Amino acid sequence: MATPTPTRKRGHDPESVLSIAVGVFNERGYDGTSMEDLARALGVTKSAIYYHVPGKEQLLARALDRALDGLFAMVADERAASGPAIDRLEWVVRQSVRILIDRLPYVTLLLRVRGNSVTEQAALERRREFDGFIGHLVKDAAADGSIRPDVDPALVTRLLFGTVNSIAEWYQPARGASPEDLADALLKMTFNGLRAAPLD
Amino acid sequence: MATPTPTRKRGHDPESVLSIAVGVFNERGYDGTSMEDLARALGVTKSAIYYHVPGKEQLLARALDRALDGLFAMVADERAASGPAIDRLEWVVRQSVRILIDRLPYVTLLLRVRGNSVTEQAALERRREFDGFIGHLVKDAAADGSIRPDVDPALVTRLLFGTVNSIAEWYQPARGASPEDLADALLKMTFNGLRAAPLD
DNA sequence: CCTACCGATCGGTAGG
DNA sequence: CCTACCGATCGGTAGG
Numbered sequence: 001m002a003t004p005t006p007t008r009k010r011g012h013d014p015e016s017v018l019s020i021a022v023g024v025f026n027e028r029g030y031d032g033t034s035m036e037d038l039a040r041a042l043g044v045t046k047s048a049i050y051y052h053v054p055g056k057e058q059l060l061a062r063a064l065d066r067a068l069d070g071l072f073a074m075v076a077d078e079r080a081a082s083g084p085a086i087d088r089l090e091w092v093v094r095q096s097v098r099i100l101i102d103r104l105p106y107v108t109l110l111l112r113v114r115g116n117s118v119t120e121q122a123a124l125e126r127r128r129e130f131d132g133f134i135g136h137l138v139k140d141a142a143a144d145g146s147i148r149p150d151v152d153p154a155l156v157t158r159l160l161f162g163t164v165n166s167i168a169e170w171y172q173p174a175r176g177a178s179p180e181d182l183a184d185a186l187l188k189m190t191f192n193g194l195r196a197a198p199l200d
Numbered sequence: 201m202a203t204p205t206p207t208r209k210r211g212h213d214p215e216s217v218l219s220i221a222v223g224v225f226n227e228r229g230y231d232g233t234s235m236e237d238l239a240r241a242l243g244v245t246k247s248a249i250y251y252h253v254p255g256k257e258q259l260l261a262r263a264l265d266r267a268l269d270g271l272f273a274m275v276a277d278e279r280a281a282s283g284p285a286i287d288r289l290e291w292v293v294r295q296s297v298r299i300l301i302d303r304l305p306y307v308t309l310l311l312r313v314r315g316n317s318v319t320e321q322a323a324l325e326r327r328r329e330f331d332g333f334i335g336h337l338v339k340d341a342a343a344d345g346s347i348r349p350d351v352d353p354a355l356v357t358r359l360l361f362g363t364v365n366s367i368a369e370w371y372q373p374a375r376g377a378s379p380e381d382l383a384d385a386l387l388k389m390t391f392n393g394l395r396a397a398p399l400d
Numbered sequence: 401c402c403t404a405c406c407g408a409t410c411g412g413t414a415g416g
Numbered sequence: 417c418c419t420a421c422c423g424a425t426c427g428g429t430a431g432g
Contacts, residue, residue, distance in 0.1 A: 012417090032231035032316050035415060048417045050416070086395070112312070116232050147394045151385045155377070158370055159363055159389055166362025177355070185351045189359055193393030194347045195286070212404090235427055247429075248405050256427065 012042060017052045021059045022105045030060060030109070031116070057119050064113065064123040066106040070099040071130050078137075085140035086147060090187060092137060096164050097183040101171060108168040134161060160190055212242060217252045221259045222305045230260055230309070231316070257319050264313065264323040266306040270299040271330050278337075286346035289337050290387060296364050297383040301371060308368040334361060360390055 017038075024033050024041050035056060039046040053059055074095045081088055100107045110127065113120045135157045142153040163186060176182070217238075224233050224241050235256060239246040253259055274295045281288055300307045310327065313320045335357045342353040363386060376382070 027314065028316055029229060029231050029314055031229050032314075034413080036413080045418060047416085047419080051417055056415070114227065114229055114232075116228055145396055148388065148392075148396050151388055151394075152377075155382075155385050156389065156394060159366070159386055160394070162366025162369065163359055163363040165369075166359070166366050169362065169365075170358055182355075185355050186359055188348065188351055189356065189393075190363075190389055191393050191395050192348075193389075193391050194351075194356060194360070195391050196345055196348050234425080236425080244404095245406060246427085247407085250428065251403085251405065 012044065012052055014052050017042060017049065018059060018062055019105070022063045022109055025060070025063070026105055026108050026112075029112070057117060060109070060117075061119045061123075063106050063109050064119070067103055067110040068123065068126045068130070070103050070107075071096070072126070074099060075130065075133050078133075084146055085137060085144055089137050089141050089147075090191065092134065093160065093164060093187060093190075094180075094183045096161070097167065097186065098179045100164065100167055101173070101176075101179045101182070104168065104171060104173065111165050111168055131157070131161070163190060212244065212248075212252055214252050217242060217249065218259060218262055219305070222263045222309055225260070225263070226305055226308050226312075229312070257317060260309070260317075261319045261323075263306050263309050264319070267303055267310040268323065268326045268330070270303050270307075271296070272326070274299060275330065275333050278333075284346055285337060285340035285344055289341050289347075290391065292334065292337060293360065293364060293387060293390075294380075294383045296361070297367065297386065298379045300364065300367055301373070301376075301379045301382070304368065304371060304373065311365050311368055331357070331361070363390055 020041050021033075021038050024037055027033075028037060033056075035046045035049060038049055038056075042049065074092070077095075078088060078092055081091070110123060113123050113127075115121045115124050135154060138147070138153045138157045138160070141147045142149065142156075147153075147156065167182065167186075171182075177185070220241050221233075221238050224237055227233075228237065233256075235246045235249060238249055238256075238259075242249065253262075274292065277295075278288060278292055281291070310323060313323050313327075315321045315324050335354060338347070338353045338357045338360070341347045342349065342356075347353075347356065367382065367386075371382075377385070
């Protein structure tokens with residue numbers, strides 16, 4: 001016989017609480033969101049939230065891990081890859097766009113973290129590690145001559161992933177382009193340039 | 201005889217309060233900043249702040265106006281200009297980078313606004329107006345065939361200014377590139393592409 | 401009367 | 417999960 005599931009009248013579990021909470025965090029900002037705001041969004045009282053999760057900062061920590069775990073899983077895959085650096089860079093950009101859209105609310109939250117708490121500082125530290133990995137890849141592409149030599153690789157890294165990350169500012173899953181189309185457009189602009197090819 | 205200047209022992213005026221406050225807002229987030237935080241940064245008591253400014257939200261409103269006024273002054277200039285759309289777009293990108301760096305703390309704050317108050321909603325509305333202006337310019341460049349036809353102009357607008365705005369995430373005036381060098385690098389990437397020209 | 405604040409506290413709300 | 421609360425702190429204001 002299966003153990004009977006404890007009765008949950010409204011059906012809230014840690015997972016649904018997290019996903020709704022992250023939505024509210026992204027709407028009002030983490031600091032701008034009170035536990036009362038979350039309670040309203042969940043349809044329960046403020047205190048009831050503490051039945052499901054240990055507290056506000058734990059919700060943030062779990063959300064940030066979702067984003068970072070996705071990015072680091074990709075890094076692990078890339079480390080096993082070979083081929084020209086610019087192709088690997090293109091693959092990483094494509095995967096980053098995919099993860100950003102796949103885990104949009106979590107990545108959005110991550111991109112807004114400023115280090116106001118230990119939880120945020122830990123997330124920033126992992127994010128810096130990810131950025132360092134990208135930086136190496138761009139440097140490799142510069143060293144083998146596959147990207148233009150007249151721009152500093154560190155600057156390219158920042159600008160390129162600034163473009164990727166900016167997608168989180170406006171992307172709406174319901175009526176947006178597919179991750180693939182979006183990555184195509186982004187790579188056309190950043191790798192080949194917006195200028196129409198001269199007709200000769 | 202000159203009227204004697206009123207004694208200001210600590211030298212705080214609305215301007216210095218604003219500039220210090222915006223620094224703290226950007227560090228901790230607007231909602232994450234208490235008047236007590238501001239007081240500490242100013243070296244006065246919390247109450248003393250109200251002698252200089254009407255309140256926290258007024259500080260935000262004034263800061264956001266600094267950013268938006270700069271951007272709209274540029275729009276006014278551009279409306280008087282002529283020439284190929286792609287050249288005007290390049291000019292606008294260059295000026296946007298200049299303004300972003302010139303007014304870095306104010307633009308940074310603007311880019312983080314989510315509409316949590318009437319003040320923030322008004323700023324978002326002005327920002328959307330600016331974005332609409334850029335959108336038109338990109339559309340003009342697409343219509344006259346000076347930018348590649350295989351990417352949606354609305355998407356180009358978002359990605360291009362996503363790249364520009366992302367500068368606010370990391371730029372440090374002290375040890376950063378000049379606005380001109382930064383705009384050069386950004387335009388090289390987005391207009392001409394990162395790929396090294398093939399040797400033929 | 402003024403400028404430039406301070407110490408204390410207002411009514412409400414925060415996370416827990 | 418709710419009712420009933422807490423220690424503390426929130427943005428803002430009182431008199432001097």
